[in-house]
Amino acid sequence: MYRFLSTLITLCLLPIIVNAAEGLETLQQKASYSFGVDFAKRLKQQGIDLDVSALTRGITDAASGNALALEEGEMAQAKAEYTQQLRAQLMQQQQELAAKNLEAGKQFLADNAKKEGVVALDSGLQYKIIKSGDGPSPKPEDTVTTHYRGTLIDGREFDSSHKRGQPASFPVKGVIKGWTQALLMMKVGDKWELYVPPELAYGDQQRGEVIEPNSTLVFEIELLEIK
Template identity: 50%
Template structure:
């Protein structure tokens, strides 16, 4: 939210003196209209991402009152105490949701890996990492200190793709030591030109913190990885 404050101030400096109600249909005719709308969608997305249950009409009223320098409906102290209580509530809600998601993902991951280990061609290492060789390579094997060039596609165990260098049309370069543990371990077993499918337990991936909006806490991940070359 702090990132949005300068943008809202810019709108104010541009002379935005909205007086309509929050339900009014506003046509986006000018660049100011469009910028204002973009700010609104940004605020809304942030609320949605953070799981914030807000009243859009009250939000719009607050913005209008601030921009128009109206008398506020609450005192500064009331606003401070309200927001402090809300932040505590939001933190508790987020923590509970993360815990529930973590337990769900961990159980589903354990079941998936146990069943996957029985499949033909799947190798399970002592660390818990599983892999299947799609295409063996014939080149060099990278060391921990090397930088490699790879193509990859990552997905969740439900099949949802969350990242793909193939879709972007170009491989990615990175240090072997600079990625998740499951990748680091697998890369040091592969040869240039090889393509493997990795099945990575959460402890060797992003763990309880997850990563971004798609990779939840303690999620088991599947990667198709192609070792293009070693730099």
């Protein structure tokens, strides 16, 4: 977070356009405004709530060479304490989100297990056969080539080899546990839909912007080849 806030120094070297509706004529003015927009968006995305008036004052004072309202030690202490506060808030939010996702995933899997064609394993993994192939099954040491699509239980997509325009190859043991379990049971030519609980996916870790802590994941996998 310190590294992110330190980017403010770069902004301080540029003219500050207070009124966004006026004075954006030169390239420098437009770039300055754009840096401000980017900075504010990143703060908002990270859940950082700053006093805009005080932030603008700090930028103006530093850029104009005015006397600073706080001593260096005071600023360092304020940043450290506020950063600690933000981290505590973020941790609390992540814990609440993880608990919510865990409960939603359990309910989804309980309902899903009752659907026709869905097989529920003791490990917690569930799958449904969409298409059956007649090829061999991979071994743990093999590398496989697949086409796949991954979504959350609400249907939001987070990955797709189809959208990238080419299949993906990876070691059978180099993927999440749910995938490894399924691949060892599949045959070349099979297409399955997997329902993967968090303990067989990414657990309580956030992965990117879409996969939240304790997310249950849904995958459609087609096993194309064993290398």
